[in-house]
Amino acid sequence: MSRITIHNLNVRRGHKRAVDDFSLTLETGRITALLGPNGAGKSSLVLALAGVLPIESGSVEIDGKALAGKAPEVIRAAGLAAVPEGHRVLSGLSVLDNLLAAGFGHSRVEADRAVADVFAIFPELAERKAQLAGSMSGGQQQMLALGQALVARPKFILADEMSLGLSPLIVKRLMGVIVKLAEQGTGILLIEQFTHIALKVASEASVMSRGRLTFSGAPATLLEEPEILHRAYLAQ
Numbered sequence: 001m002s003r004i005t006i007h008n009l010n011v012r013r014g015h016k017r018a019v020d021d022f023s024l025t026l027e028t029g030r031i032t033a034l035l036g037p038n039g040a041g042k043s044s045l046v047l048a049l050a051g052v053l054p055i056e057s058g059s060v061e062i063d064g065k066a067l068a069g070k071a072p073e074v075i076r077a078a079g080l081a082a083v084p085e086g087h088r089v090l091s092g093l094s095v096l097d098n099l100l101a102a103g104f105g106h107s108r109v110e111a112d113r114a115v116a117d118v119f120a121i122f123p124e125l126a127e128r129k130a131q132l133a134g135s136m137s138g139g140q141q142q143m144l145a146l147g148q149a150l151v152a153r154p155k156f157i158l159a160d161e162m163s164l165g166l167s168p169l170i171v172k173r174l175m176g177v178i179v180k181l182a183e184q185g186t187g188i189l190l191i192e193q194f195t196h197i198a199l200k201v202a203s204e205a206s207v208m209s210r211g212r213l214t215f216s217g218a219p220a221t222l223l224e225e226p227e228i229l230h231r232a233y234l235a236q
């Protein structure tokens with residue numbers, strides 16, 4: 001089992017502290033839902049963990065190895081892959097080239113193998129491998145964004161608002177893949193505006209409000225005591 005330990009993390013955005021003294025542990029094979037209102041700092045947390053936003057203070061470790069302050073490609077090679085909000089794919093490149101571009105750390109043989117594994121998970125992408133990514137539907141682009149993360153064969157995936165703007169059918173498809181990945185041993189941080197979707201599949205749940213962790217516990221507790229989430233939304 002692998003573990004990501006986030007300890008007293010602080011991240012600034014402009015004059016504001018977007019992530020405030022935030023601590024959380026993620027484990028492989030488990031889905032941790034991270035819920036909270038707009039502006040709570042969830043995306044900032046993901047970007048900081050991925051090495052895209054600078055960390056002001058605090059630590060991030062994967063199995064005891066320090067990740068805070070490291071370059072995004074070092075963090076990715078250590079086993080952490082982020083799927084940022086808004087399915088950011090390279091729209092002028094084909095589906096295949098998007099996936100190959102995501103396999104930059106691999107040899108060509110290994111990249112081809114990783115891409116073949118993504119196509120096995122998403123036959124929808126295999127059928128469209130020569131199509132320009134920007135001409136696909138939002139749902140297909142989201143599959144590609146997740147596929148790009150999977151090419152790195154990560155131990156952990158940070159999935160930010162995957163279901164935003166997508167049809168219930170596509171969301172169900174994506175959540176099915178997330179659950180399967182967790183069953184196969186990947187650790188998932190699942191950020192969702194649709195709390196019921198996340199709580200259905202999660203083994204752990206956390207709530208973030210104004211940069212801080214305000215709840216951490218069983219998903220069932222948030223379903224039984226909805227006022228915990230209501231308070232977080234009112235506080236923002």
Ligand SMILES: Nc1ncnc2c1ncn2[C@@H]1O[C@H](COP(=O)(O)OP(=O)(O)OP(=O)(O)O)[C@@H](O)[C@H]1O
Nearest residue numbers: 013014016018036037038039040041042043044045
């Ligand atoms: N590009 C930016 N520049 C400066 N401040 C930003 C930027 N993006 C977000 N912020 C601020 O950082 C804080 C945290 O926002 P963040 O986007 O991380 O929250 P979130 O929980 O992911 O919300 P959302 O679901 O709306 O993305 C907010 O106060 C927000 O105004």
